[in-house]
Amino acid sequence: MEAMSSQRTSTGPDRAARSPLLFVLAAVACATALGWTYWAFVRTTTGQFADESAWREAGVAAPDTQLPFLRFLDTLPTISVVLAAAAILFVTLRRKRYGAAAVAVAVILASNLTTQLLKNVVFDRPDRGVATLAFNSLPSGHTTLAASAAAAIFVIVTPRWRPAAAALGGAYSVLAGAATFINLWHRPADVVAALLVVGTWTLLGGLVVMRTGEHWNNWEGFGAHWASSRWWLVLCWVLGLGGLAVSAVLYVSVHAVGPAPEPGTANVPLFFWWGLMWIIGVGFTLAAAAGRLFAAQAGRTAVRGQRP
Template sequence: MNTHAASHRSGPSGRVVERISAWPFLVAALISLAGLVLSYRFFVETATGQFIDESALVEAVVARQRIGTQTAQVLDYLPATSVVLATLVVLFVTLARRRWKAAGIAIAAMAAANLSTQLIKALLPDRPELGVNTLALNSLPSGHSTLAASAAAAVFLVVSPRWRPAAAFVGGSYAIVAGMSTLINQWHRPADVVAAFFVVAFWTALAAHVVMRSGSRWNVWLGSGEHWASRRWWTALAALLAVLALASGALIYSSVMGAEDTSTTSFFLVGVCLIIAVGYGLTFASTLLVTLPVRRRSFR
């Protein structure tokens, strides 16, 4: 893998096209890996993290009661449905635009993310006993959330640059709702969902560089005003929602810091805010990661 920013080659029209550096993508992958490790270290290996995580899971029953059993059951189908929707979109783009390499890379990344999640879950030891009433069996990362997020990432990778801002936001929103559904239905704790997002982000970052290097002919930026799907407000909205969720979660948690011995419904909201903040934060970062390089290359 060539990481030199000054590497060039001839484009389809004979003009010189600057190759995209691998370093931003490698750094993004390492940051995602660090996020995965930190999620495990705090929410599994510390008493405070375990208490927050487990309290959110226990209190999810309140949300389930409020939205109704039937709605909760519908939410439970979201991860599997995402695979069907992503397959249709990827298949359409592949056939219509002849992006066979991009489709293969996207599918490989999706498979790698889901395989990694299952391996991590199987290899990690049981949750340590830290005085928190919780099941010992490790459930991190969430397989359901990995499935939904990786399906959205596959679509994100195969669509053209003008579609990526919108595809990232819509796909990220779907993955977030799917992740929240696993919490509401008490399948997974918030940290399980967040860890799954980091696993997908890791493989997406690596795959994105390969897609952009192998598909330089169609990875061309035509401007944020060229198409409604490429408007800047998609990225700005993701960033805004991430910041609002992070701030809300911090405020809610600070209001119950002195009452950690008695669980309240606030911890469920903290868990939801955590999922939203990380989900939209990674959506924002992923969009910048793939749009900024093609912008610089296209405008030179």
């Protein structure tokens, strides 16, 4: 009788970012959402009124939080630069991932340059009859800096750390954006636009990182490490989609009952809560989607049993 034996054969790792079109389409979706945000809340009367109302109501709805948020905003550039620089230096000097470090720096520079060009050169703020500041402030520079620093860390860490990096980076970005809003530095649409700018460049930069670093972009699956627990992304999905749903309900409700005749004069600051939930929703949804896409597109080593 012929002896039966079992042999385990490794087929080698699947290629990282094996569906690059997904990254490109996701980046295009972010850029499209950015364009829609500008059109809807800067170019239209209804959008300008809602955005301006949220900004003015922030000073009434959250007066006690402005001093702590101001202190945080004062240190935000330093915190962001230190965090990103530490991560980039670590992967450069310790892990020898020079290409990934270069891409991470490029994501930061491209995001912040794009924001400044859009805000100061490309976009303008037309007069739509709403009492508001005449100059354009979309996208937010402070939010872009914070979110791009978090994005740089996200794209250069190994796959098992990316779920945690997505959740923590998303929280940091949302906190920075909410701080600029509550402290009356920016309107909600400015913050959301900044998050979408960074999201666009993160997806494009991540595609390059995964395709040029396939030897370390290998995914062991959810739960292989505490930082790769799926609960990081579940939390982001809950906060993100929940925030978007609440913001949509608030926006529809305030227009259904009729907004105040002038921005910021409503008895109940519904526009403020709409803006805050919109920021939370977009920030965490982007974090969850990026974490899921990068996990799905990381390389895998497939091992199968063969019986001759």
